[in-house]
Amino acid sequence: MESPSNKILDEVTQGDYKYGFVTDIETEFAPIGLSEDTVRYISQKKNEPEFMLQFRLKAYRHWLTMSQPHWAHLNIEPIKFQDIIFYAAPKKKQELSSLDEVDPELLATFNKLGISLDEQKKLAGVAGVAVDAVIDSVSVKTTFSETLSKHGIIFCSFSEAVQNHPDLVKQYMGSVVPYTDNYFAALNSAVFSDGSFCFIPKGVRCPMELSTYFRINAANTGQFERTLIVAEEGAYVSYMEGCTAPQRDENQLHAAIVEIVAMKDAEVKYSTVQNWYPGDKNGLGGIYNFVTKRGICKGNNSKISWTQVETGSSITWKYPSCILLGDHSVGEFYSVAVTNNHQQADTGTKMMHLGKNTRSTIISKGISAGKSNNSYRGLVRISKNAVNSRNYSQCDSLLLGAKCGAHTWPYIQVDNKSSIVEHEATTSKISEDQLFYCQQRGISAESAIGLIVNGYAKEVLKQLPMEFAVEAQKLLSISLEGSVG
Amino acid sequence: MLLQIKNLHASINGKEILRGVNLEVNKGEVHAIMGPNGTGKSTLASVIAGREVFDVTAGEIRYNGKDLQKLSIEDRAREGIFLGFQYPVEIPGVSITNFMRTAVNEIRKFKGLDPLPGGEFLRLMEEKKRLVEITSNLTNRSVNEGFSGGEKKKNEIFQMAMLEPMLAILDETDSGLDIDALRIVANGVNKLRRPDNAFVVITHYQRLLDYIIPDFVHVLFEGKIVKSGGKELALELEEKGYDWIKKEQG
Ligand SMILES: Nc1ncnc2c1ncn2[C@@H]1O[C@H](COP(=O)(O)OP(=O)(O)O)[C@@H](O)[C@H]1O
Ligand SMILES: [Mg+2]
Numbered sequence: 001m002e003s004p005s006n007k008i009l010d011e012v013t014q015g016d017y018k019y020g021f022v023t024d025i026e027t028e029f030a031p032i033g034l035s036e037d038t039v040r041y042i043s044q045k046k047n048e049p050e051f052m053l054q055f056r057l058k059a060y061r062h063w064l065t066m067s068q069p070h071w072a073h074l075n076i077e078p079i080k081f082q083d084i085i086f087y088a089a090p091k092k093k094q095e096l097s098s099l100d101e102v103d104p105e106l107l108a109t110f111n112k113l114g115i116s117l118d119e120q121k122k123l124a125g126v127a128g129v130a131v132d133a134v135i136d137s138v139s140v141k142t143t144f145s146e147t148l149s150k151h152g153i154i155f156c157s158f159s160e161a162v163q164n165h166p167d168l169v170k171q172y173m174g175s176v177v178p179y180t181d182n183y184f185a186a187l188n189s190a191v192f193s194d195g196s197f198c199f200i201p202k203g204v205r206c207p208m209e210l211s212t213y214f215r216i217n218a219a220n221t222g223q224f225e226r227t228l229i230v231a232e233e234g235a236y237v238s239y240m241e242g243c244t245a246p247q248r249d250e251n252q253l254h255a256a257i258v259e260i261v262a263m264k265d266a267e268v269k270y271s272t273v274q275n276w277y278p279g280d281k282n283g284l285g286g287i288y289n290f291v292t293k294r295g296i297c298k299g300n301n302s303k304i305s306w307t308q309v310e311t312g313s314s315i316t317w318k319y320p321s322c323i324l325l326g327d328h329s330v331g332e333f334y335s336v337a338v339t340n341n342h343q344q345a346d347t348g349t350k351m352m353h354l355g356k357n358t359r360s361t362i363i364s365k366g367i368s369a370g371k372s373n374n375s376y377r378g379l380v381r382i383s384k385n386a387v388n389s390r391n392y393s394q395c396d397s398l399l400l401g402a403k404c405g406a407h408t409w410p411y412i413q414v415d416n417k418s419s420i421v422e423h424e425a426t427t428s429k430i431s432e433d434q435l436f437y438c439q440q441r442g443i444s445a446e447s448a449i450g451l452i453v454n455g456y457a458k459e460v461l462k463q464l465p466m467e468f469a470v471e472a473q474k475l476l477s478i479s480l481e482g483s484v485g
Numbered sequence: 486m487l488l489q490i491k492n493l494h495a496s497i498n499g500k501e502i503l504r505g506v507n508l509e510v511n512k513g514e515v516h517a518i519m520g521p522n523g524t525g526k527s528t529l530a531s532v533i534a535g536r537e538v539f540d541v542t543a544g545e546i547r548y549n550g551k552d553l554q555k556l557s558i559e560d561r562a563r564e565g566i567f568l569g570f571q572y573p574v575e576i577p578g579v580s581i582t583n584f585m586r587t588a589v590n591e592i593r594k595f596k597g598l599d600p601l602p603g604g605e606f607l608r609l610m611e612e613k614k615r616l617v618e619i620t621s622n623l624t625n626r627s628v629n630e631g632f633s634g635g636e637k638k639k640n641e642i643f644q645m646a647m648l649e650p651m652l653a654i655l656d657e658t659d660s661g662l663d664i665d666a667l668r669i670v671a672n673g674v675n676k677l678r679r680p681d682n683a684f685v686v687i688t689h690y691q692r693l694l695d696y697i698i699p700d701f702v703h704v705l706f707e708g709k710i711v712k713s714g715g716k717e718l719a720l721e722l723e724e725k726g727y728d729w730i731k732k733e734q735g
Contacts, residue, residue, distance in 0.1 A: 440562050441588040444559050454578070
């Protein structure tokens, strides 16, 4: 017999996706399917210099020699690449007076998602957040670019960077994630359309949070964005990424690359709240989120910190990683991954210790509900030269209900004797005792689960910038919400 | 009448624990329930609060004229029933402040009131903390996590003070307390006594009843209230022990 708390959990964990609407905008598409012509089409649409086309073509040809990896604990329906549209861009309306002007329909879409692209509005607030808004394959607006440029900071769409700062793009693109890295990285390198570019010059502390909001709108299209962040010596930036997509019965592919370079004494904090459409209660539809994120701590004393709250997508395959090359460099990974219904997540990190006295911290909190599967996969590798290095890993799993799964695959390789690696792992459940205690205080089962889950994830949530933390807390509750019987 | 329990039978996993409990509590009264370990005192408290692992197989519980069996756990709480737990549960990562704000505002919502503004809520917290002599930053810590026995019990009384229930059931709030903590807990209860609320104090020991003077004392034995009387019954029990009851029940 099912216990009452299980019954509550079952019902509580059947919430609805709140961002599933579609905007009716005129969109320009690439011909369906993938070939060299598709790659050329995208490059031409973006009016790219020759080096970009060559980069894409090399990546495409390399991709053809590869096959989809199957090592993750995921059950993936074969992807029909010839049925996907690889480029979709909202058409610019003729009547708009300036090129900078954004279609009101798009502004409304982002407003509906809670993202303001109006700089005036933000100025009234305490701390501004600069936003790059990307819909399908193109960036539609980047706010505060001018304010930031006064500090020498470049914050623009990737396409603009290719046009205006080709040398920087040439220097850093593919330097952390080469196109040969993996199947989806090769695919992205061939067909990526847009994303954000951000460059913080030597000694500059970025005065505001930078963020990119990714929105998939068009049907049958893939989104392949690419983000590149470079922090020069002594620079600091905090960067946030958010994403949503309409509710559809077909799976949609999202294969992104994020590269971060941190030079001597630089620090980059990268936060993600991933809320792509997760599919319906029966596992129909949803986004395939196959992402390669990696940062390199190139200089001594540099630091890269990844924080992610993963609640969306039907399948997530994602391992934000750090290469700790500089001596005394620091890598951090803080993750909350929620899976519900039929969602699957295989996520974690790689910490590659190459420099001396390097340190890394991994805090992973998995929350599984419904019939979902949630895996942590991590690699901590301390090379022979990385003497006196340290890693601390903590991987916790919280199970809501009896039909979900949680798995932990921590791989550790230490090639010197002076380094220390610590690993802790726990698996727990929300107990009937905890629910009863909360409910006895007048708190509904639904709110109680929200409270308990947020408490469980607190160590990670507190790493998020203020602007994001509140949204993330709500999202955690919503992802598990529903009616209570 | 605030609470009326008639011929209440309850079981867990098919094992009958309560076997025909009768109890009536009026506003303004304090009742003490005593009895040996394992006779069903905590079960009775849990069943009144609506804990779902127990099956009510017969009888009824009326509260303010309402059939409690029809109300969810949280609605019973919102209607003014409070249970001070014998073993308070830990909720990692959730501060007492956050926990109480959620509780207070959900109860207010149920009553059609707006959420309490942040400033007012904090003032209320300070007032109630003084009442139970909580001086530390206990309320910033996670609910019951790493609390000493005394801190856990003070926290229960603090929460009771915050929620101002109509009917408070305190399940062995005194056990494991030193004499100072006992005095604080008892004082807290006495300050919250009003003509329009009532307390059911479950205890093992007479000593709490030196501080909280009950109007009635009941002895629960093997799932039934087998004896009721005034506060002198507690003294009698203290003197003679429960063996006397056991013999009487034969
Ligand atoms: N969750 C439970 N599962 C099984 N038996 C229980 C449970 N809770 C209480 N009981 C049983 O019910 C009886 C009464 O317990 P309880 O109400 O805690 O007694 P008291 O509070 O008077 O010491 C005991 O025999 C106890 O073992
Ligand atoms: Mg008990």
